[in-house]
Amino acid sequence: MQEAPTRLEVEELQENLRVVQELLGHEKPLARQYLVELRGRLDALHAADIAYVLEALPLEERLVVWDLVKADRDGEILLEVSDAVRETLIASMDSEELVAAAETLEADELADIAADLPASVIEEVVQSLPAEERERLRAALSYPEGSVGALMDFDHVAVRDDVTLEAVTRYLRRMDVLPDHTDQLFVVDREQALKGTLPLARLIVSDLELGVAGIMVHESVKLYPEDRAEDAANAFERYDLVSAPVVDASGRLIGRLTVDAVVDYIRQKSAESQLAEAGLRHEEDVFAPVLDSFKNRWAWLAINLVTAFIASRVIGAFEESIARLVALAALMPIVAGIGGNSGNQTITMIVRALALGQIQGTYWAKLLAKEMGVALLNGVVWGTLLGAIAYAFYGNVALAGVMALAMLLNLVLAATMGVAIPWVRARFGKDPAVGSSVLITACTDSGGFFIFLGLATLFLV
């Protein structure tokens, strides 16, 4: 096993970044002494830590650092950086450099960054691969994003079920180095069909005379390349796995999924949903050019513009009422806003429970009843309070009553839509999370204005 580059402790990571930035802060072009110091520092870093430094630098400084990194590490670093930063690095490299970098990667790794590489580079690399690796790359590229197939690797150690532990141990000794995250060996028969697993911890404490079949674990989780990565991640979490075998439809071992890929996946999904909720399409390089950022953000703003425009038209329909009682204009955003917040609370909780598989067919009605209960309670509490406030400011009992009633009704609308939107989307097999916040806010905005101004028109003006 090769000694890994220094792994930084928690405080060292920030300190390292600070020093790099200080070195880069000198007059450009950097004097030779600083370049030498910088290069020495980078050489000692783990690839993931170089990736961390690259992500934290503005474009110009980033490329200075990138040029100093030893070419034979380019591949592993490209794997570690975020998609947005990878693009900027790849854009700075010529075909030859890209081919050299790609050739240092294994098939499953290559598949991970293939989308960012020019087709000509991929082609050249594929030509240079041995047949088995080429087949693996083809397989890895064929699985859709978000599937187990797209996350798995091919670095497992398989042993036959009809040999002794002694033979297994001899076989392992000949390997010199076991692949990372080998916590268990996969046991297969003559046809490569998975029979069970042999945890290293069990191998180590067992009598070497025993046969593999006798001590292997039969009940292990196996995955299929078509399984959703999300489900596999849940299985890793539930069963505290470090690795799991991946088999094809006929039960033959074809690869494995390891916990490090699962951790990366979980982190990425969590980041994506956080960004998506705020209306960013992709992870954004913080130092991206203005135009790139604009492209990443405009779609959401356009959607928002449409929903805001609809809400505006609802208000427009009641302009006469507002002209007669201008207090309505000041009070209406409160009704809409609280409804939106309450609806987002409901929908977020339900979308989460759905993602965890916790809501099954028969319980939707129960759920709606509960949310309706919360909405009515909220409606009475906040409606009364807001009615009182409206009365305090405008001294108009009827206005206060309309305010309170509109609040209650909009909260009921928010609860209904908060349950109905995920229910409908789940029914039609759509991801209930996508755009749920926009949809509910659109309903409670337009709905809130309509309810409040409509009631006011009926009872006040």
Added chain:
Amino acid sequence: MQEAPTRLEVEELQENLRVVQELLGHEKPLARQYLVELRGRLDALHAADIAYVLEALPLEERLVVWDLVKADRDGEILLEVSDAVRETLIASMDSEELVAAAETLEADELADIAADLPASVIEEVVQSLPAEERERLRAALSYPEGSVGALMDFDHVAVRDDVTLEAVTRYLRRMDVLPDHTDQLFVVDREQALKGTLPLARLIVSDLELGVAGIMVHESVKLYPEDRAEDAANAFERYDLVSAPVVDASGRLIGRLTVDAVVDYIRQKSAESQLAEAGLRHEEDVFAPVLDSFKNRWAWLAINLVTAFIASRVIGAFEESIARLVALAALMPIVAGIGGNSGNQTITMIVRALALGQIQGTYWAKLLAKEMGVALLNGVVWGTLLGAIAYAFYGNVALAGVMALAMLLNLVLAATMGVAIPWVRARFGKDPAVGSSVLITACTDSGGFFIFLGLATLFLV
């Protein structure tokens, strides 16, 4: 190693839940035959899968299932369920049952659920613990939530650096079972000071005559119990770790952190931030009583009420202008809404980059300049579009101009606050994520109304 209960494959998990719900769906009280079948099914499940079933059932059905679970599994299942569901289960148990359940847990596990147990139960359990475990429990309870100390366990295997691999192997054979997630042994000297680690994968492929000191890995990540769990999780992700030693200030080995605890932590943090963004204080049991849900949600609604009220007062200050030109009432929510969305995009991206440690002192100005650029571009694009729409509806050039200008200014305000809010919070050592969305929306709502109505008052009425 004990054969684990069946681990369900991805599809089996949902199917199992469906069958349980069907069994529970029969007339109450359940006939004996269904209870027997249910119990048989539960006995065959992994603790995490029972937890999954419990979380997906309404309270009444949940307690039926909980009563059927074998008492000696209560402890491990309590560990697996969400906080909200754990409370409902604990509330259904008497002291004796709780003590019995708690006694099946190890010190670090007990510490995880101690907050939910009555003090009298904790006390009784502590009395029954051997001195070493009691000390560990005390240590585990002393570390604050979100620290490595709160996540670590004590199940590591330590070996001395002055023995041969032969001796290590003999020692391990005597242990019969290694603790879960033992991918490496920790190498210590006579004083328990950590000297390095010995990966099992390296032990297995090495010549047994060699000494531990000769083949151990020196450069391994070590953690301190005071380290932030977030930083430790980042280290696990960067270096693809399965386990890491935890040492005290004098370098003595006191425990270890394993990847399963890290995965749980990452998942929980991600869930919490998702819930917090929607204004839910805790993870909520989907089937919680109405009053519990109300309590979980009211605080956020109250805050929202305050900000909405402020915005309403801003509008109130311009009632005269609105009365003269009632189109303002219909157009103003668009200006506020787009500003809020754009501000949320900026702040989300910056908060994320801050959490990853990617923004250092000198780059804030660069960041502000970039966001300002995006805001100006957005302002020109959307301002022009909105101005055109306003003109189309109201045929008023001045109104269209005010609309476009207000849009531009509110986007600039959104960008400024989107950078300034996290900057200020980070400066004062606060978590920049907490409430960032409320703050920015409050600014862009009130600010948007003020800018638009103010400009309108100046130029139109």
